[in-house]
Amino acid sequence: MFKLIETIIAGKIQTKPVNNMGAKNFRGELEVNSIDCIKCNKCVEACPVGAITTNQVSGLPEIDYKRCIFCGLCVDSCQKEALKHTPKDAEPMLGEGNFAAMKTLIKSRIGRSLAIRHFDAGSCNACDFEMGELSNPLYDLHHYGMYFVASPRHADLLMVTGVVTRNLEQALILSYEAMQEPKLVMAVGACAASGGVFGENYATVGQLDKLLPVDITVPGCPPRPAAMLLGLAAAADLYAKKKK
Amino acid sequence: MMLRIKPEELLSSAAICAAKGQNVFTAMFGSDERQLGGGYAIYVLFTDAQKHSIKTIRVEFAADSELIYESLTPIYPAADWYEREIYDMFGIKPIGHPDLRPLVLHESFPDGYYPMRKDVDAKLQIRGKREYKMSTAKGAGVFEIAVGPIHAGIIEPGHFRFSQAGEDMLQLDAKLFFTHRGIEKLVEGKTVDEALLIVERICGACTVANTLSYCQALEKLTVQTVPKYAWLIRMFLAEIERLYNHVGDTGNLCAGLGFALVVSMGGALKEKIMHCNESLVGNRFLRGIIVPGGIKQEISMEALQELKTTLVEVEQSYNNIMELLANHSDFLNRVKTTGIVRKQTALDLAMVGVAARASGVDTDCRRDLPYGLYNTVEFEIPIEHSGDVYARLLVREREVTQTINLLRQIIDQLEKVEDKSLCYANPEYRTNEGSWGISESAHGNNLHWLMLDKEQKIYRLFVRSASYPNWPALTIAVQGDIIPDFPLINKSFELCYACMDR
Numbered sequence: 001m002f003k004l005i006e007t008i009i010a011g012k013i014q015t016k017p018v019n020n021m022g023a024k025n026f027r028g029e030l031e032v033n034s035i036d037c038i039k040c041n042k043c044v045e046a047c048p049v050g051a052i053t054t055n056q057v058s059g060l061p062e063i064d065y066k067r068c069i070f071c072g073l074c075v076d077s078c079q080k081e082a083l084k085h086t087p088k089d090a091e092p093m094l095g096e097g098n099f100a101a102m103k104t105l106i107k108s109r110i111g112r113s114l115a116i117r118h119f120d121a122g123s124c125n126a127c128d129f130e131m132g133e134l135s136n137p138l139y140d141l142h143h144y145g146m147y148f149v150a151s152p153r154h155a156d157l158l159m160v161t162g163v164v165t166r167n168l169e170q171a172l173i174l175s176y177e178a179m180q181e182p183k184l185v186m187a188v189g190a191c192a193a194s195g196g197v198f199g200e201n202y203a204t205v206g207q208l209d210k211l212l213p214v215d216i217t218v219p220g221c222p223p224r225p226a227a228m229l230l231g232l233a234a235a236a237d238l239y240a241k242k243k244k
Numbered sequence: 245m246m247l248r249i250k251p252e253e254l255l256s257s258a259a260i261c262a263a264k265g266q267n268v269f270t271a272m273f274g275s276d277e278r279q280l281g282g283g284y285a286i287y288v289l290f291t292d293a294q295k296h297s298i299k300t301i302r303v304e305f306a307a308d309s310e311l312i313y314e315s316l317t318p319i320y321p322a323a324d325w326y327e328r329e330i331y332d333m334f335g336i337k338p339i340g341h342p343d344l345r346p347l348v349l350h351e352s353f354p355d356g357y358y359p360m361r362k363d364v365d366a367k368l369q370i371r372g373k374r375e376y377k378m379s380t381a382k383g384a385g386v387f388e389i390a391v392g393p394i395h396a397g398i399i400e401p402g403h404f405r406f407s408q409a410g411e412d413m414l415q416l417d418a419k420l421f422f423t424h425r426g427i428e429k430l431v432e433g434k435t436v437d438e439a440l441l442i443v444e445r446i447c448g449a450c451t452v453a454n455t456l457s458y459c460q461a462l463e464k465l466t467v468q469t470v471p472k473y474a475w476l477i478r479m480f481l482a483e484i485e486r487l488y489n490h491v492g493d494t495g496n497l498c499a500g501l502g503f504a505l506v507v508s509m510g511g512a513l514k515e516k517i518m519h520c521n522e523s524l525v526g527n528r529f530l531r532g533i534i535v536p537g538g539i540k541q542e543i544s545m546e547a548l549q550e551l552k553t554t555l556v557e558v559e560q561s562y563n564n565i566m567e568l569l570a571n572h573s574d575f576l577n578r579v580k581t582t583g584i585v586r587k588q589t590a591l592d593l594a595m596v597g598v599a600a601r602a603s604g605v606d607t608d609c610r611r612d613l614p615y616g617l618y619n620t621v622e623f624e625i626p627i628e629h630s631g632d633v634y635a636r637l638l639v640r641e642r643e644v645t646q647t648i649n650l651l652r653q654i655i656d657q658l659e660k661v662e663d664k665s666l667c668y669a670n671p672e673y674r675t676n677e678g679s680w681g682i683s684e685s686a687h688g689n690n691l692h693w694l695m696l697d698k699e700q701k702i703y704r705l706f707v708r709s710a711s712y713p714n715w716p717a718l719t720i721a722v723q724g725d726i727i728p729d730f731p732l733i734n735k736s737f738e739l740c741y742a743c744m745d746r
Binding site for chain 1: 349350352353359364365366367368369370393394396397398399400401421422423424425426427429430438441442445446447448449451492505508509511512514515518519522523524525526527528529531532540544547564567568571572740741742743
């Protein structure tokens, strides 16, 4: 008992500010060096999920972060080292409007509440573990006024991971229908956003927006908890707007 | 060793391979080999721990013969789910199976639809309506509680049906495979490198174990060998994966009884290791480094140093957590004698990993079916005998000590290695030949079996994660305990849904 009290008293605040820069080696957002790029299209061919396309005007590669699984094969394929991963998280995307404008909003408004319902629609559990990490003392989701709730009936936001499977299709739709208006849907990770490496087959329905309207997409495979936090902040703002 | 037999010889052949229970029933799966000139086949695998080998039975169904065989389940209870899955996916029927309900394909699929058959289009979505009946207990005053597939916390999906007599759980039936993504069908016809990306994403928490099993199965099909440096890094990553899971699972277990302080301590500690993963590999789940033939990139000395410092911290903080728990009488009261799995049950179900070792079964594939350089390092395999939640926690605790110790030994070797070759080049794999690979994940041994076609593409891949044999044990462990203890018992097993559902 004394040990318990001692541990509680000795414990310090461990929470860190949100940092969207990963460790030095982290495979985050891609950066194209337009001077070195010889427009050979090797990266387009190397991408296993078809996330890279060639820009019709400039001829440079363009990355669709809804698809990207951050595997690094495009970087390996580049002979000129013109393509590389930066340690920065790819930014969350909004269904409507652009994220840059939203970012100023996020900074200006602190103090709001968002009730989140997690929904695993067929993920590999990596996204879900990272979501679980949001509650640990380092990220401490609660101090932003956001929390995970036990039922979709109490939720403002449905946070969906994974490619939607046939076996979970019905539960997903029922959960969404159980939510009160206004309600938001977030696609977390490449699988929910685009079907990822799984796509559509006999067992999966495919990406989330085939079934539900997606308001926010957080790219990554899986996204780091910090990237999810940024997405949640955007969601909180969007929710405040919708509620008005 | 492989026995090729007719369906009617299965029971007698299994008896030979099991050698009176000395060899453990390891896996069983179907394969549609009609395109290779035969018919359907069922493979049954037994592990001979003494001889460090796996005995394979290949049950061959002649083309156009009736797809039935005598069920193994009445004699080998561990075969239960495997046989149900084979019936679901291939339509090969075990005669005499006590419970032939659907397992993998739920209500939205029609009866008589067998997606793993080669002539079924992988992309086609066939819809229908079939019945999925939950198994329940009946009697005066007995009522049911239905939980899931969507749970209150951040947990993977599964439906649990409890039959209750008051607070006591009489029976539990688990409906799983909600996250079934058709992975085994999806990889068919893909090159080994394309399939690797999918294998990496079978399960987040077992990324390294799955990748390692897959790569080893492939590597057995070529004469080239994996460089020493690559193996050291692979073992290093496998042990880190075991470490972060064990540390996180210890914290999570306490969430099962609302002990918030330890949940936070465990979570914070796990996060520190995850941060090291980011520096080491560039991905928090250690994705994108292990490839068939070796590894893709070196590990920087800087990141290695960071991990060494973190290890000291993890060791100390983890010991603090365990000391806290060991002296907390309320905690001990909850975990001792709760959720017991007897040794005989563990043997009957051919359980693996922490859960098996907590019930007194001495099993660990790093020793029983040694791979890589595990024979050059020293480690103990902790065993407990009481089979309850506390025993599973203690096994985990002792494994953390062993794993930290192992990591230090591997780092020592890594620092001395001079030849830093990463991977073999341009391998030629033998085709039309079955091959298995195994590795010890945090939850137990993880087995992959694969066969390549003439064009060096995947013909069949079977994935049996550590959770597969352990899930049925959970439904037995809860019997007689009260329902508030279910989350605790469940978390003490810490079973993955994703890598079992595939």
